[in-house]
Amino acid sequence: MTERTGERLAVAVDAFLAHARHGRGLSEQTVRAYANDLEQLVAFATARGVDRLSDLGLELLRDWLWDADHRGLARSTIARRSSSVRAFTRWASESGWIASDPGVRLRAPKGASHLPRVVSSDQVRTMLDGLAARAATDDPGALRDLAVVELLYAAGIRVSELVGIDVRDLDRGRLTVRVLGKGGKERVVPFGVPARDALEAWLDRGRPALLASAQAGDGHATGGGRAAGGGRAAGGGRAAGDGRAAVGGARNAAPAADALFLGDRGGRLGVRGAYRIVARLLQDLPGEGPSGPHTFRHTAATHLLDGGADLRAVQELLGHASLGTTQIYTHVSSARLREVYRTAHPRA
Incomplete structure (x- = not known):
């Protein structure tokens, strides 16, 4: 591609965001983060008389990050901005928009390190026992909630993957489920017998009752794609709200x-x-950190490693592109081990 040194910076940013959304299939959340950061960069550059992509240099990028630090932005925010602009300038260089990458030498402070929240195995057991007692009444909502939590914990899947599962993706005989992960990558994930039992109860007694009730009402259950509150967009991308999104x-x-x-x-x-569903269950449990579905993904990974699972096997299960992402759970396991040691060893 011919170098496009005369292009305005804002035009290049728009092209990069389109590439991130459609070319790379990144999630809408990631694209929004890129857009917010790069809009801030364009405003900062314009205020300093830099309007063309070719005039974007390392010193201006450093000034932009320094300005953010001077205004008291969190280290994690500055680190994210650095990552966003480096992704942009790398794309611009590789795509031929500019001759060289001005962001390749850009550095920023690492974001504050926060270990993910993990629920103990006893807490998980107590939580699931409570859900099972509610589900024993054959209440459709209770049957669904039990199946949701069992599958989140058993398979360690993302919430976007969970809500994107269709009935045909489930193989009850082989105890596997096919999910669509980040970047449109499919993978088959195993789950255990308790999750299978909860799923079968939901499919046999809960789901038909809930679907029939909805059809007897306003008939929305069998409409086309997902609606804005939880919909798979007609074009296969992310709809305005939730559901299987542009991760696939x-x-x-x-x-x-x-x-x-x-x-x-x-x-x-x-x-x-x-x-x-998950927040209601986690809000009363001891421990700090988010109370969303990702907690069960963190918990599943940590419990697998605690039980002796191979790190690369956990990486494959979780669908991580990089082993480094999975290694955070080894730090979680070590932190939990140190806490047990401090509380249990007489000479800790």
Whole structure:
């Protein structure tokens, strides 16, 4: 591609965001973060008389980060800004928009290190026992909540992957589920017998009752794709709200009737709905940190490593592109071990 040194910086940013969304299939959340950071960069550069991409240099980028630090922005925010601009300038260089990458030498402070929240195995057991007692009444919502939590913990999947599962993705005989992860990558994830039992109860007694109730009401359950509150967009990308989003985007739109998990009104369960289910369970448990579905992903990974699982096997299970991402859970295991030591050893 011919170098496009005359292009305005804002035009290049728009092209990069389109590439991130459609070319790389990044999640809408990631694209929004890029957009917010790069809009701040464009405003900063314009105020200093830099309007062209070719005039964007390392010193201006450093000044931009220094200004953020001077204004008291968090280290994690500055680190994210640095990552965003380096992704942008690398793309611009590799795509031929500029001759060289001005961001390749840009450095920023690392974000504050926060270990993910992990629930103990005893707490998980108590939580699931309580859900099972509610589900024994055959209440459709209780059957769904038990199946949701069992699958989140058993498979260690992301919430976006969970709400994107269709009934046909589930193999109850082989105890596996097919999910669509980041970058449109599919993987098959195993789960255990307790999760299978909860899923079978939901599919046999809970889901049909919830779907029939919705169809008897306003009929929204069998409409086309997901709606704005939890929908797979018709073009395969992220809809305005929740659901299987641009993390995949490769599968075609499917009726809500195909969804494995349904919301209370009979449509496909969305991300917000899954968050509400989990938050209610975690809010009363001891421990700090987020109370969303990702807690069960963190917990599953940590418990696997505690039980002797190979790090690369956990990486494959979680769908991490980099082993370094999975290694955070080894730090979690070490931290928990040190805490046990401090509280239990007489000479700690």
